[in-house]
Amino acid sequence: MTSLAKGATPPPVLDVRNLRKVFGSTVVLDDLSLEVPEHSCTVLIGASGSGKSTLLRCVDLLEVVDDGVITLDGRDITDPRVDTNEVRTSIGIVFQAFNLFPHLRVIDNVTLALRRVHGVRRDEAEHRALEMLDRVGLRDRAQSRPDELSGGQQQRVAIARALVVRPRLMLFDEVTSALDPELVGEVLTLVTELKHDGMTMLLATHEMGFARQAADQVCFLDGGRVLEQGPPEQVLADPREPRTRQFLRRII
Ligand code: ADP
């Protein structure tokens, strides 16, 4: 056990250093660095195509990075020798499209990874899944099929499915973008509650109101880099960079 010196800042859960990602001749992430401290929420903003999804996919090892290092709890997860599947068990990711298995009941969607990847017995997996469905307010829909639920409910099931394995870090990629406007609130409320529970999160969103109240840190991505970062009251209300100002004027 390492003990921290009094007053020392603990190391971040996620540390992205000088990340570079290229698709063909397009440089999508260019020397991008950011840190996500424990129990905090970092929000990525930026125009469509600025690399938010690519960054999240790199962190979840769904993309191979071209240069740079990503560390999770001090461990280099971009080292080619790491077991990708093992790393991914400590990261939860939720996408814009709910991606539930349509033929599986809600409870089976939530238990699948626990049983298949983590080797948890069925009764224990179901117990944990029901607890998590309770957490997202959907315990009474455990036996439903995804198409019997609203979009907001399906997204809450997707969040329960990501949480049930007790991830160290949660990634959210525009999780409300595919929802009807009246369903956005229930999902954002849930994400806000997770933050208050102490979950460490990195999320991409176009919901600036949500970013303002939930983010500890906002990062504006532009040209594959973090052009500006800081607390929401600075980046969103008083941005330093003309490009951030321009983006915010267009989106709000
Ligand atoms: P954002 O999520 O901010 O909208 P993305 O990360 O989806 O941005 O995309 C960033 C850039 O990378 C875009 O120009 C996009 O076309 C390109 N891109 C993303 N994924 C791929 C891929 N698999 N192959 C080629 N280009 C891609």
Ligand code: MG
């Ligand atoms: Mg995206």
